[in-house]
Amino acid sequence: MKDVNLRTRILTVSRTVVELNPKFHPEGRHFLVKDYPKDKEFRRFKLSTQIIEKLEDHIRAANLTQDDLLFQMPPQDKPRARITEIPDPETLGRTEPNEKGRTYNHGTLSGYTAGRCRCDYCRGAFALYRAARRAKGKDNPRPRRVRETDGHIPNDWFRRRIWYPALAAAGLNFRPTMRDLRHAHASWLLNGGADLQVVKERLTRVIG
Numbered sequence: 001m002k003d004v005n006l007r008t009r010i011l012t013v014s015r016t017v018v019e020l021n022p023k024f025h026p027e028g029r030h031f032l033v034k035d036y037p038k039d040k041e042f043r044r045f046k047l048s049t050q051i052i053e054k055l056e057d058h059i060r061a062a063n064l065t066q067d068d069l070l071f072q073m074p075p076q077d078k079p080r081a082r083i084t085e086i087p088d089p090e091t092l093g094r095t096e097p098n099e100k101g102r103t104y105n106h107g108t109l110s111g112y113t114a115g116r117c118r119c120d121y122c123r124g125a126f127a128l129y130r131a132a133r134r135a136k137g138k139d140n141p142r143p144r145r146v147r148e149t150d151g152h153i154p155n156d157w158f159r160r161r162i163w164y165p166a167l168a169a170a171g172l173n174f175r176p177t178m179r180d181l182r183h184a185h186a187s188w189l190l191n192g193g194a195d196l197q198v199v200k201e202r203l204t205r206v207i208g
Contacts (some may be wrong), residue, residue, distance in 0.1 A: 002066045003058070009052050013043040019155050031152040072151035083124030092121055093168070098173060118156075119164055 003012050016036035045053075064070070088142070092106035095115035106113040107121035109129055114123070133139045162191045167175055176184075182203065189199045 001064050001070060002069050004055065004070065006052055006056060009046045009047045009049065011047055013045070017152050019152075027149060031150055064153065069151050070151065073149045073153045073157065081087060083120060084128070086125050089121075089125075093121075093173075095122070097190065118160075147189075 002012065004010075005012075007120060014036065015033055018032045018034065020032055022030060025032055052155060058070070061066075086107040089107040089111075094103040095106060095111045095117040097103050098115055102114065104115040104117070104121055106117065107125050109125055111117045111119075112122040112126040142155075164175075174199035186199050186203055189202075190196065
């Protein structure tokens with residue numbers, strides 16, 4: 001909360017959150033907050049009026065204080081539900097190329113193992129395979145894990161829960177990154193006649 005000035009609409013980025021293995025954390029936790037960057041040159045972004053209005057509504061609804069996280073992941077009281085049925089892999093698209101340049105269908109064991117894909121469908125396919133082996137007495141079952149969090153959102157949550165489903169809904173045959181969107185945004189502005197200095201400032205300092 002204290003990183004956003006609702007009156008001036010300025011968001012200050014002065015710290016970063018690093019997700020760690022607890023054995024490397026000084027207090028045995030999962031998330032470490034530290035100053036960012038090292039040279040203390042904080043970034044400041046001006047948010048649009050529309051975004052600020054939505055933030056104000058969110059802050060009031062969640063009754064947030066200055067030391068609270070604006071957005072947080074609530075503690076899980078039960079394990080995440082697993083996929084119990086995989087659609088036809090031929091309809092799910094292909095994984096990213098592995099180190100040998102090979103791709104595999106999502107929702108398959110090959111996608112999980114050789115393709116090293118960790119989307120819900122590939123993870124689900126592997127989970128169903130392991131469950132079938134345990135049912136036949138070939139593997140020992142293990143307790144279902146609950147992801148620990150102190151409110152900070154794990155770094156793969158947005159990618160798996162928001163970004164990948166959005167790409168699938170868009171019907172894209174490739175997987176762009178946030179950096180790709182940033183570069184495309186700048187290219188479209190320049191191609192449309194925008195001033196180079198304005199585009200530069202927009203990419204480095206200002207949003208909306």
